[in-house]
Amino acid sequence: MDTFTNSSNHQKVNSMVPTFHLEKLAKDFDGDVYWDISTRLQYATDASAYREIPDAVALPKTKEDLKKLIAIALKLGMPLIPRTAGTSLAGQVVGKGIIVDMSRYWGSTIELNIAEKWVCVEPGVILDELNQQLKHHGLFFGPETSTSNRCMMGGMVGNNSCGSHSIIYGSTRDHTIAVKMMLDDGNEYEFGPLSKIEFEKKLMLNNREGDLYRKIYDMLSVEEHRNEIAQQFPKPSIRRRNTGYALDLLMQNEVFGNTSLPFNFCNLIAGSEGTLGFITEIKLSLVPLPPKQKALVCVHLANRDEAFKANLIALNHKPGAVELMDNLILECTKGNIEQRKNRFFIQGDPGAVLIVEFARETAEEIEAITKQMEIEMRQAGYGYHFPVIWGTDIGKVWALRKAGLGVLSNIEGDARPVSLVEDTAVDVEDLPNYMADFEKIMSSHNLDCVYHAHIGSGELHLRPVLNLKDKGDVELFRTIAFEVAHLVKKYRGSMSGEHGDGRLRGELIPVLVGDKVYNLMKEVKKAWDPSGIFNPNKIVDTPPNNTNLRYIPGNKMREVETLMDFTKVGGMLRAIEKCNGSGDCRKTEMAGGTMCPSYMATRHEANTTRARANILREFITNSDRQNPFNHKEIYDILDLCLSCKGCKSECPSSVDMAKLKAEFLYQWYKSHRVPLRSWLIANITKVYSVGQIFPRITNFFLSNAFTKGLMTRALGFAPKRQLTLLQNLTLKQWHKKNTKPSEGKKVYLFADEFTNHNDTHIGVKAIEVLEHLGYQVEIPKISESGRTYISKGLLNTAKRIANSNTQTLSELIYEETPLIGIEPSAILSFRDEYPELVDDTNKLKAIELAKHCLLFEEFFMREVEAGQITKEQFTVDKRSIKLHGHCQQKAVASTSETKAMLSFPENYSVEEIPSGCCGMAGAFGYEREHYDLSMKVGELVLFPEVRKTPSGVKIAAPGTSCRHQIKDGTSKDAQHPVEIIWEALKRNE
Numbered sequence: 001m002d003t004f005t006n007s008s009n010h011q012k013v014n015s016m017v018p019t020f021h022l023e024k025l026a027k028d029f030d031g032d033v034y035w036d037i038s039t040r041l042q043y044a045t046d047a048s049a050y051r052e053i054p055d056a057v058a059l060p061k062t063k064e065d066l067k068k069l070i071a072i073a074l075k076l077g078m079p080l081i082p083r084t085a086g087t088s089l090a091g092q093v094v095g096k097g098i099i100v101d102m103s104r105y106w107g108s109t110i111e112l113n114i115a116e117k118w119v120c121v122e123p124g125v126i127l128d129e130l131n132q133q134l135k136h137h138g139l140f141f142g143p144e145t146s147t148s149n150r151c152m153m154g155g156m157v158g159n160n161s162c163g164s165h166s167i168i169y170g171s172t173r174d175h176t177i178a179v180k181m182m183l184d185d186g187n188e189y190e191f192g193p194l195s196k197i198e199f200e201k202k203l204m205l206n207n208r209e210g211d212l213y214r215k216i217y218d219m220l221s222v223e224e225h226r227n228e229i230a231q232q233f234p235k236p237s238i239r240r241r242n243t244g245y246a247l248d249l250l251m252q253n254e255v256f257g258n259t260s261l262p263f264n265f266c267n268l269i270a271g272s273e274g275t276l277g278f279i280t281e282i283k284l285s286l287v288p289l290p291p292k293q294k295a296l297v298c299v300h301l302a303n304r305d306e307a308f309k310a311n312l313i314a315l316n317h318k319p320g321a322v323e324l325m326d327n328l329i330l331e332c333t334k335g336n337i338e339q340r341k342n343r344f345f346i347q348g349d350p351g352a353v354l355i356v357e358f359a360r361e362t363a364e365e366i367e368a369i370t371k372q373m374e375i376e377m378r379q380a381g382y383g384y385h386f387p388v389i390w391g392t393d394i395g396k397v398w399a400l401r402k403a404g405l406g407v408l409s410n411i412e413g414d415a416r417p418v419s420l421v422e423d424t425a426v427d428v429e430d431l432p433n434y435m436a437d438f439e440k441i442m443s444s445h446n447l448d449c450v451y452h453a454h455i456g457s458g459e460l461h462l463r464p465v466l467n468l469k470d471k472g473d474v475e476l477f478r479t480i481a482f483e484v485a486h487l488v489k490k491y492r493g494s495m496s497g498e499h500g501d502g503r504l505r506g507e508l509i510p511v512l513v514g515d516k517v518y519n520l521m522k523e524v525k526k527a528w529d530p531s532g533i534f535n536p537n538k539i540v541d542t543p544p545n546n547t548n549l550r551y552i553p554g555n556k557m558r559e560v561e562t563l564m565d566f567t568k569v570g571g572m573l574r575a576i577e578k579c580n581g582s583g584d585c586r587k588t589e590m591a592g593g594t595m596c597p598s599y600m601a602t603r604h605e606a607n608t609t610r611a612r613a614n615i616l617r618e619f620i621t622n623s624d625r626q627n628p629f630n631h632k633e634i635y636d637i638l639d640l641c642l643s644c645k646g647c648k649s650e651c652p653s654s655v656d657m658a659k660l661k662a663e664f665l666y667q668w669y670k671s672h673r674v675p676l677r678s679w680l681i682a683n684i685t686k687v688y689s690v691g692q693i694f695p696r697i698t699n700f701f702l703s704n705a706f707t708k709g710l711m712t713r714a715l716g717f718a719p720k721r722q723l724t725l726l727q728n729l730t731l732k733q734w735h736k737k738n739t740k741p742s743e744g745k746k747v748y749l750f751a752d753e754f755t756n757h758n759d760t761h762i763g764v765k766a767i768e769v770l771e772h773l774g775y776q777v778e779i780p781k782i783s784e785s786g787r788t789y790i791s792k793g794l795l796n797t798a799k800r801i802a803n804s805n806t807q808t809l810s811e812l813i814y815e816e817t818p819l820i821g822i823e824p825s826a827i828l829s830f831r832d833e834y835p836e837l838v839d840d841t842n843k844l845k846a847i848e849l850a851k852h853c854l855l856f857e858e859f860f861m862r863e864v865e866a867g868q869i870t871k872e873q874f875t876v877d878k879r880s881i882k883l884h885g886h887c888q889q890k891a892v893a894s895t896s897e898t899k900a901m902l903s904f905p906e907n908y909s910v911e912e913i914p915s916g917c918c919g920m921a922g923a924f925g926y927e928r929e930h931y932d933l934s935m936k937v938g939e940l941v942l943f944p945e946v947r948k949t950p951s952g953v954k955i956a957a958p959g960t961s962c963r964h965q966i967k968d969g970t971s972k973d974a975q976h977p978v979e980i981i982w983e984a985l986k987r988n989e
Contacts, residue, residue, distance in 0.1 A: 015040070015055040016096065017076060022056055025072055031061035031105055038633040041618045042611040043086070043099045047581040048419055049468060050091035050503050051550040054081070054099045061105040066278050067186045069100060073533040074184065081535050082274035084124055084152035086605075087583045088159065089419045090502030092273045092538055094548075100278070102154055103586075104603050109133065110281060117286045118177060123154025123279050129590050139286040142169025145498075146402040149591035150583055154279050160242050160271035162498040164321040164357075164398075166457045169287065170239055171498065173246070173270035180281040181269065183208055184531055188280060191269060193262035196254045212265070215527040219520060220247070220256045229520070232513040240425040240459045240497030242271045244509045244539055245521045268524070273500050274535040276528040290320065290359040295366045296397050297358070299377065300385035303351035304451050308432040310382040311455045314356045315428060317373050321357040322456025323401050328417070329452050333400060337649035337891065342400040344393070347385045354383075354455070355401055363390075401452075413570065414470075414557075417450040417463030419504065420477060421484040425459035425497030434491050438462065441483050445476060459497035471553040478546040485511040506542025558621060560628065563795045564663050565836040565843075572663060573620055578653040579613035585647060586610070589916060589940040594646030594887050597917035601936040602640075609647045609657050612637050616660060629667035638664055640933065642921035643791055645832075645891035659833070665793020674794065677716045681923045682792040685784040688726060688757040695726040702726075718931035721968060724758045724960075731756045731763035735779050738767075742776040745868075747859070748812060748819045749777050752826035753784040754960045759822070765982040766822055766856055772985055773869055780819070782808055785826040790833055791922050802837045802846070805830070810845040818852045820859045822978060824889040824958050825922065827853055832892045855893060855958075856978055857901040864904065874905040874984045881980060882949050883912045884942055884966070886959035887921065898977055902956060905984040910956075915942040918957075920965035938969045946970045956980055 015022070015035050026033040034040075035056040044053045055078065060066050073080045079097030086093050086103075093099070106124035113119070114137050121130065127148045131140045144163035145151050151161065156172045157179065163169070178192030189209045194202065202213040219225055233248040234241045249267040251257055269276060299314075301307050304326050314322050327350065333339035346353070356373070358366045367388075374386045389397055426434045442449045442464060453461035464480060466473040485508040488495055495505045495512055510518040522540045529536075537543060557573060566572045585596040585608040598607040605611050615637045620628045643658035680687060691698035701707045702723045712719045729737075731751045747770060755763040767777045786801035809830075813819045821827020830853040834846045854862070863869045881902050885895035895912060902910045919937030924930050946955055947970050957963045957974040966974040 017055045017078060017098075021072060021076065025058075025068060028068060029058070029060070029065055031065050032059040033057070038615060038637060039606065042605055042614050042637075043083070043101070044094060044618075045550055045581050045614060046083075046086045046088045046091065046093045047583060048089050048091040048094070048502070048504060049549050050094050052094045052096060052548050054095065055097055057099045057101060059101045059104050063182065063188065063280060066100075066182050066280070069098060070182070070184055070186050070278075070533070073098065074531055077531070078533070079536050080278075080533050082123075082154065082158070082278060084155040085126075085147070085150045085583050085586055086581070087147045087151055087155070088502060089422070089499040090496070090504035092159065092500055092502035092535070094503070095535065095537065097533075101605065103152060103605075106154070106280075107152075112137075114139070118283055119286060120281055120283045121153050122281060123152060123157075125153045126588065126590075127151050127153065127156065129588065132590065134286060135289065138289050140289055141284055142175060142287045143172050144169075147583065150586040150588075153282050153284070157270050157279060157282055158273050159498065159500040162240050162454070162457070164323055164401075164454060166240055166454065166498075167315075167322070168320050171270075173249075173267060175285045175287075176266040176270050176282065177285055178264075178283040179266055179269055179279050181277040181279055183277045184529055184533055191265040192283070193264045194255075195262055199255050199263050212527060215523070216250060216265075217255075219523065220251055225520060226251055226256065228514070228516050232517045234425075234494040234512075235427055235492045237427050238425050238458060238492075238494055238497075240454070240457050241494040242423075242496040242498065242500050243494045243512050244501060244518070245524050246271055247517065247520060247524070271500065273502060273538050275525060275538055275540075277534055291361050293361060293363050293366060294320075294357065294359045294390075294394060295363075295370065296389040296394055297356045297370050297373065298345050298385075298387050298389060298397060299354040299356060299383045300347060300350040300387075301352045301354060301383055305435075306382045307352045307354050307455060308435050309380070310354055310377055311431065312428065313376050313380060313382070314354065314373060315456060316376075317356075317358070317369050319356045319456065320359050321355070322454075323355040324452050324455040324460060325353045325355070325401055326451040327351050328448075328450045336652065336654050339400055339652070341894075342396040345387045345389055345397060347387070350385070352451070355397060357394075413467075414574070415465050415467040415473075418466045418468060418477070419499075420464060420466075420481055421495070422461040422463050423459065423496045423499040423505075424462065424484065424488050424493060425457065426488065426491045426493035428456070428458040430491045430493070431455070431458050431460075434487070434493070435460070437487055437490075438484065441480065441487065445480065447480075454497070457497070458493075468549055469551045469553055469555070469557070474546050474549065474553040478544060481505070481508060481545055482511065488512065501539045501542075503538060503542055503548070504545050506537070506539050507545055509539070558628065560620060562663050563666055563799065563837075564659060564833075572660070573617070575656070576613050576616045576620070576660060579610055579617075579651075579655045580653055581610055581614075582652065583608070583610055584651055592914050592916075593650050594644055594890055594916040595650040596646060597642050597644055597919065597921075597937045597940075598640040598933060600916065600940055601919075601933055606637055607640050609651060609655055612641060612657055612660075613655055616664070627667065627671050629664055630671040634664060635668060640930070642887075642917055642919075642924050642937075644887035644917040644921055646887060646916065649891040659836070662790050662793050662795060666795040669793060674792075677927070678792045679794075680715065682789045682794045682797070684788050685753040685757075688753070691726055692730060692757060695728050699725045712928070716928050717926050718928045720931065721926050722964070724964065726757055727760035729760060731760045732779055734760060734764055735767060735777075740771060742771065742774075744771075744774040744776045746776045746778060746817050748780050748817060750782075750785075750819050750821045750827055750853075751779045752821060752823045753788070754826065755822045759960055759976070762822055762976045762978055766820075766978045769978065769982050769985065770820075772987075773863075773873060780809060780812055785829040786833075786837075787825050787829050788922070790829065790837075795837070798833075799837050799839075802829075802834045803839055803842050806834060806838050806842045806846045806849055810849055813849055813852045815852055818854050818859060819849075820854055820856055822856055822958075822976065823960055824855060824886040824893075825961075827855060828888050828892045832888070855889065855897065857897040857958075858893065860901045860904075860981070861897045864900075869904075871904065871906055873986055874981075875986055876906050877984075878907040879905070879909075879980075879984070880953045881908065881910045881956050882945070882953055883910055883977075884915055884918065884946075884955070884957045884962055884974070885912060886957070886962060887917045889958060898956075898958060902977055902980060904981075908984065913942060913945045915945065916940070918942050918959070918962040918965040919969075920961040922961055925961070925965060934965070935969060938965055942966070943969045946972055946974075954980055
């Protein structure tokens with residue numbers, strides 16, 4: 001491509017595979033095959049520091065598809081890289097060849113045996129969804145990773161994943177009974193437990209399966225080999241261990257050792273990172289659910305060093321998990337909207353927090369244990385605050401801990417904590433001394449380091465702070481890796497406790513196990529994959545670990561001039577680079593939350609926040625066009641972003657794709673004409689103002705089937721949508737006619753562009769509620785928020801509106817006289833976008849103004865807390881309500897005040913629907929090409945929940961788009977919370 005260069009990274013953009021081969025493959029394929037540059041770039045990275053552009057991406061649907069992939073790989077001598085969620089931290093799922101994405105079509109549970117406590121699944125089954133299914137039977141899969149809401153069982157087996165509770169449940173390998181694999185001969189084989197007699201029968205097979213058993217028998221029958229393996233591998237006491245191929249575990253059975261254990265190749269396959277073949281089925285053992293009574297003790301420590309010793313005291317009390325968060329991670333969580341809510345238990349600024357979990361049959365047992373542990377820790381001089389967390393708050397603490405990887409991307413500048421030696425594991429008794437030696441290495445290079453995660457099992461995620469755009473730090477990256485590898489060898493530990501070797505640690509394996517054992521591992525790879533087609537250059541024969549990094553060291557970063565202000569993060573490109581690939585945006589509707597609705601509905605990687613960030617980064621960085629945004633690939637991948645803002649709060653890295661999309665559209669329109677539909681949507685207030693001259697005539701044309709049909713076809717709106725109609729009077733007109741003199745406290749109500757013209761009745765009721773409660777209501781002389789211009793990328797106009805509104809309101813709006821909003825997307829523009837949109841001369845005013853712009857329910861509950869609003873002012877009748885929260889409200893503010901207001905009347909009860917985005921997302925769902933996706937998003941959770949709601953239960957939805965979507969999707973009417981609280985007023989008889 002002449003407009004996208006990559007020569008400085010020595011990677012060809014064009015596929016190495018002749019197109020006709022891929023076309024032929026796609027024609028005969030039941031699944032999907034892609035070789036366009038956009039898809040290939042989306043899969044060029046994972047959650048690691050590596051980047052390699054594949055030649056194609058395949059999403060196989062059947063076993064026949066897998067056979068076809070193997071055939072083309074053998075014919076062309078090209079790699080096949082199995083991948084599920086792509087959250088690998090060691091570069092396991094990047095590389096040349098064909099990425100084989102098993103996540104979309106391989107997500108079925110094949111068989112569940114409750115009596116024998118096992119389940120058979122396909123590799124694309126998500127851990128949390130599996131456990132939700134098993135929960136009804138009192139069972140679950142024990143190893144639980146921090147990525148459990150999107151990681152898949154194929155990846156867990158490939159990486160031998162562990163999780164926070166590994167001191168009880170061990171690793172995935174410990175629970176893998178059997179697997180079916182397709183090898184390079186195109187045949188599927190089952191590998192499972194074998195007695196000595198059964199093993200000997202396998203030796204007699206005249207096929208590839210027999211070859212494998214004969215090879216391992218020849219290798220491990222040699223006593224010298226067994227002795228060398230036993231001496232070189234990590235200590236058996238270290239349960240977290242992924243050091244190359246697990247030859248040490250293959251010796252622990254009745255075939256090669258003195259134990260009665262069966263031989264099982266699953267010990268080798270688990271942790272093999274897709275380098276041996278395609279896993280097609282996995283049989284896993286299950287365990288009973290833990291005791292229902294749980295609590296966490298969050299030990300606040302003065303510094304990290306105390307944590308290593310306090311950990312040993314905690315372990316004496318047999319906890320289920322002991323996890324660490326250091327002060328750097330805790331500091332990062334302050335800047336993340338979602339995680340700020342989860343910091344409720346933090347007191348002061350601890351140097352480290354030790355999270356100790358206990359699960360017992362009774363709360364009294366836990367209370368006794370936690371008290372005794374606190375006494376012992378205080379006597380030893382460790383800890384100053386020991387909050388005990390129970391119930392639903394436990395989930396908030398774990399969410400804070402699990403966000404560790406993502407929030408590290410919030411550190412400003414190009415120097416970031418990098419995944420390098422973050423996976424080392426040693427015996428817990430060795431941990432204090434190991435950490436002292438490790439800190440000496442860091443000090444010798446004058447490096448800061450982040451410490452967190454699984455301290456209870458001797459594995460801490462240690463992330464040195466390096467700038468991988470700097471040539472010196474790239475060299476230091478490799479130097480540190482080898483220095484730490486020698487240190488780990490000193491303590492007979494493992495370089496990888498759970499994240500695998502991949503590209504990152506493969507070349508360190510000889511340091512850990514010696515050349516003789518390493519050569520045995522190479523023989524294993526050759527036996528299973530003689531043609532080298534399965535994920536080559538991972539584990540063995542890996543290139544230097546500081547090559548093929550995501551960034552090109554020494555390259556000057558392209559400075560992009562933007563209209564919105566990105567200076568807080570060092571510019572737009574750095575805002576995009578905050579995405580580290582951890583894949584939180586791949587969670588499904590079953591996991592809850594809002595991010596990312598188009599992915600939830602389609603399960604396509606292209607519709608994740610991660611993919612959008614990848615494409616933005618790649619094209620802006622590598623484009624040779626004067627306008628680097630002028631690429632159709634960027635436009636296409638952002639097209640299905642609903643701008644729901646879910647990523648702003650739910651992405652641990654706080655990647656705000658809605659803001660990035662708005663800026664992109666603004667830049668795109670420098671090279672392209674603004675479409676008429678986009679112009680009309682952006683200028684909807686002007687359109688409404690004209691229509692408001694003769695509202696009845698306007699409404700006739702908007703609702704008449706013939707005229708409406710003409711308009712929707714001409715402008716590209718969905719014919720099935722009901723267009724919003726105008727009211728006879730605007731809210732401002734009504735207020736002018738119905739203003740009541742009052743001596744009450746003055747407040748300002750924002751007559752936003754939607755409430756003023758379409759939802760006047762809601763605005764009227766808001767005024768009546770406020771006046772009834774004793775407030776004097778004024779409407780400021782501003783016309784609109786600019787939300788429609790922002791969403792459509794017409795940022796010059798949005799900026800003018802923001803500047804004008806800020807100047808006008810800064811003289812009116814204070815804490816005592818707040819601006820109250822009804823439509824979340826409009827009022828929250830003042831809090832969210834304005835400070836980054838206005839001129840520098842208005843920035844401080846905008847920041848101050850943002851503090852006093854409140855949702856109606858926020859103001860209501862503030863006054864309740866101040867004693868200005870009381871329950872006596874409301875009915876005592878019973879009422880049940882179901883609430884659907886607005887996306888932007890959930891991202892920028894919270895629905896907690898909405899729930900509190902709706903449940904404020906004495907006998908009102910509220911249940912929040914666990915829905916994400918409704919699917920309408922402003923104008924998105926009105927647009928013809930987006931209609932089907934919009935409705936599919938609604939069908940994920942919202943529509944089914946609304947349909948099954950009894951007739952006597954009210955549906956509440958603060959967003960005007962949400963209410964229209966609910967009506968179109970379910971034929972049920974939803975009310976604004978203001979309408980419900982208006983009905984609840986106790987009126988004088």
